[in-house]
Amino acid sequence: MIITKKPRTYIPQDLTISWESLEPLFTELQNREINSADELEQWLKDRSELEAALEEDFAWRYIKMSCDTANEELVKNFQYFATEIEPKISPLSNELNKKFSDSPFMDDLDKEKYFVYSRAIKKALELYREENIELFTELQVKQQKYQGITGAMSVEINGQEYTLEQASIFVKDLNREVRENAWKTIQQRRLIDKDDLNILFDELIKLRNQAALNAGFENYRDYMFQALGRFDYTPQDCYDFASAIEKEIVPILKEQAEKRREALALETLKPWDLEVSVSGKPALKPFNNGTELIDKSIACFNAIDEKLGNKLAIMKANNLFDVESRKGKAPGGYNYPLAETGAPFIFMNSANSLRDLTTMVHEGGHAIHTFLTANLELNDFKHCPSEVAELASMSMELISMDNWNVYFNNAEDLNRAKKEQLADVLKTLPWVAVIDQFQHWIYTNPDHTAADREETFKQIYNRFGAGFANWDDLQAEFGNVWQKQLHLFEVPFYYIEYAIAQLGAIAVWKNYKENPEKALEQYLAALALGYTKPMNEIYETAGIKFDFSAEYVKELAQFVKEELEKLG
Structure with missing residues (x-):
C-alpha cells in the first residue's frame, strides 16, 4: 500500500515551502472575519492544515540531514527552514493565537473537546517574547552541530573502521581484553571532541538562559517546565522521584551487579x-x-x-525506515511523525544487537501512536506530551516480549533476551534520574564552568550507582559520560518523561500479563486520544495511574524483580 498525503482543502496542493508562498496564507488567516463558532472551528482546521504541511516539510529536512550529516546541501536545507522560515512564522503564529483567544465565539466551542488545546494556546501567549525569536533560531542551528560532531566519530578496531554504535558490539565480547580495548578506544575517541562539545554546550546554556530571562523567569529550568506544558508535576516532584529511585531501584541494581561480578569471577566490575x-x-x-x-x-x-x-508493513512499503549504522549518520534513534501523510519515519543506528531490537520495538510503539492519531481533527491534537508519547513506546517494548521468539531460534536465547530487557527496564530509571538531576543543576547554575559541570555530573552519577562499576583510573572518561546523551544538547529537559513513562509501561505490562486482550485494548484506546485529554485521563484510559510516588516505584520495581526471578 502506497501512502498518499491527505487531500488539502485550504492550502494549494502544490504549495512550495518558501516565505513568499506562505505569507499570504498567514495573512488570510489573520484577516479572516469570524462570525460564528462554526466559522471559528473551520478557521482552526485551516490553520491546522497549514501547520501540518509546514511540520512535514521540516520533518523531511531534519530526517534527510540526520541520515547524512556530511551532506552540506542537506544541512543548508535544514538551516534555511530554521533561519528563514521559522523566525518569520513565530510572530504570526502568536498573532493567530491571540485571534483565537480573543474570539467572542471561543466560549461557544465544545469546552471538553478544546480544553487541552485552549490551555496550550494560553500558555504559548504567556511565554511568547519577540526578542526570543532570534535566540531560538540561533539555538536551532547550534543544536544541530552536535549531530555533525558525533556523526563524524568512528574508531578503528582490528584494522577496520567502525561507527561508535558498531564498535559497541565488541564491548559485549566474552574476552575481557577485547571488550576493554573496545571500550577504551570508544571513550578515547569521544574525548578527542570533548572540548569542542563543552564549548558548544556552554553556548547553548547561555542562549537558553537568556531566553528564560527574556520571558521573565529566574532560570531556564523554570521556563522549560512551563514551555513543555508540565501542568501535572513540579521540579520538587522530580527531586522526590529521584530520591524514590535512589531508595527503591538502586539497591536492586546493586544486588544484580554483585551477582554479575560473581558470575564473571571478577574482583571488581569495570565499565x-x-x-x-x-x-x-x-x-x-x-x-x-x-x-x-x-x-x-x-x-x-x-x-x-x-x-x-x-502498520509497520505499510512503512516498509513506503521506505519509511533507515535503520543501519554508518559513518556520517547522526547518532541515536527516533520516530518522526509526518503530519500530513499520517505515517512516521523510523531512524536508528543498528549494529545487529539486542539493544537494536528493543530500539525498534520502542520506535515501533511511537509509530503505532502516530498512525492511531493521524485522523484527529486538529494537528495540535496529535502533539502529545512526552510522558504520553514515551508510554506508547516503552509499553510496546514490554508487550512485545511474549513474541520475541520471532527473533530467536531457541528458548534459551529468548529467555536471556527477556532477562536482559527487564534488567534494562530497571537500569533506565537511575540513568534518567542522573540526566534529569544534572539538568536541574545545569540550568539553576547557568554561570558554572565546564570543570564544575564535570565534577557535578560525577557526584550525581555516583549517587545513583555510577553504573555499578569501578571507575578508578578512568576519571577523564567518567566525567565525560554525559556528553553521549543527545537530549542534553538537542532537547533540553526532555528526559524525566522516560522514567515516568517507564513506570506506566510496567503497569501496562502488568495488566497485559493478567488480561492481554483487555490491556491491549486500553493501551491502544489511550494512544488514540492523542492530546485531547489531560495526561492523568490518558493514563486512566490505559488502565493505569499517573503516579510516580515512592510507594508506586516500590510496587512496580518489586513486580519487575519477581518477573526477573521467574526467568531464572
Whole structure:
C-alpha cells in the first residue's frame, strides 16, 4: 500500500515551502472575519492544515540531514527552514493565537473537546517574547552541530573502521581484553571532541538562559517546565522521584551487579564488564541486517495484533525506515511523525544487537501512536506530551516480549533476551534520574564552568550507582559520560518523561500479563486520544495511574524483580 498525503482543502496542493508562498496564507488567516463558532472551528482546521504541511516539510529536512550529516546541501536545507522560515512564522503564529483567544465565539466551542488545546494556546501567549525569536533560531542551528560532531566519530578496531554504535558490539565480547580495548578506544575517541562539545554546550546554556530571562523567569529550568506544558508535576516532584529511585531501584541494581561480578569471577566490575552476558555465551544476535530487523519486527507486531503488524508493513512499503549504522549518520534513534501523510519515519543506528531490537520495538510503539492519531481533527491534537508519547513506546517494548521468539531460534536465547530487557527496564530509571538531576543543576547554575559541570555530573552519577562499576583510573572518561546523551544538547529537559513513562509501561505490562486482550485494548484506546485529554485521563484510559510516588516505584520495581526471578 502506497501512502498518499491527505487531500488539502485550504492550502494549494502544490504549495512550495518558501516565505513568499506562505505569507499570504498567514495573512488570510489573520484577516479572516469570524462570525460564528462554526466559522471559528473551520478557521482552526485551516490553520491546522497549514501547520501540518509546514511540520512535514521540516520533518523531511531534519530526517534527510540526520541520515547524512556530511551532506552540506542537506544541512543548508535544514538551516534555511530554521533561519528563514521559522523566525518569520513565530510572530504570526502568536498573532493567530491571540485571534483565537480573543474570539467572542471561543466560549461557544465544545469546552471538553478544546480544553487541552485552549490551555496550550494560553500558555504559548504567556511565554511568547519577540526578542526570543532570534535566540531560538540561533539555538536551532547550534543544536544541530552536535549531530555533525558525533556523526563524524568512528574508531578503528582490528584494522577496520567502525561507527561508535558498531564498535559497541565488541564491548559485549566474552574476552575481557577485547571488550576493554573496545571500550577504551570508544571513550578515547569521544574525548578527542570533548572540548569542542563543552564549548558548544556552554553556548547553548547561555542562549537558553537568556531566553528564560527574556520571558521573565529566574532560570531556564523554570521556563522549560512551563514551555513543555508540565501542568501535572513540579521540579520538587522530580527531586522526590529521584530520591524514590535512589531508595527503591538502586539497591536492586546493586544486588544484580554483585551477582554479575560473581558470575564473571571478577574482583571488581569495570565499565567494560557491564554489557557482556553472564551466561558465558556470545552476545545475542536477534537479526543479521536491517532488512531482517524490519521483517522480524513486522512479524512480532503481527503476533500481537495483525493491525499493528500491518502498520509497520505499510512503512516498509513506503521506505519509511533507515535503520543501519554508518559513518556520517547522526547518532541515536527516533520516530518522526509526518503530519500530513499520517505515517512516521523510523531512524536508528543498528549494529545487529539486542539493544537494536528493543530500539525498534520502542520506535515501533511511537509509530503505532502516530498512525492511531493521524485522523484527529486538529494537528495540535496529535502533539502529545512526552510522558504520553514515551508510554506508547516503552509499553510496546514490554508487550512485545511474549513474541520475541520471532527473533530467536531457541528458548534459551529468548529467555536471556527477556532477562536482559527487564534488567534494562530497571537500569533506565537511575540513568534518567542522573540526566534529569544534572539538568536541574545545569540550568539553576547557568554561570558554572565546564570543570564544575564535570565534577557535578560525577557526584550525581555516583549517587545513583555510577553504573555499578569501578571507575578508578578512568576519571577523564567518567566525567565525560554525559556528553553521549543527545537530549542534553538537542532537547533540553526532555528526559524525566522516560522514567515516568517507564513506570506506566510496567503497569501496562502488568495488566497485559493478567488480561492481554483487555490491556491491549486500553493501551491502544489511550494512544488514540492523542492530546485531547489531560495526561492523568490518558493514563486512566490505559488502565493505569499517573503516579510516580515512592510507594508506586516500590510496587512496580518489586513486580519487575519477581518477573526477573521467574526467568531464572
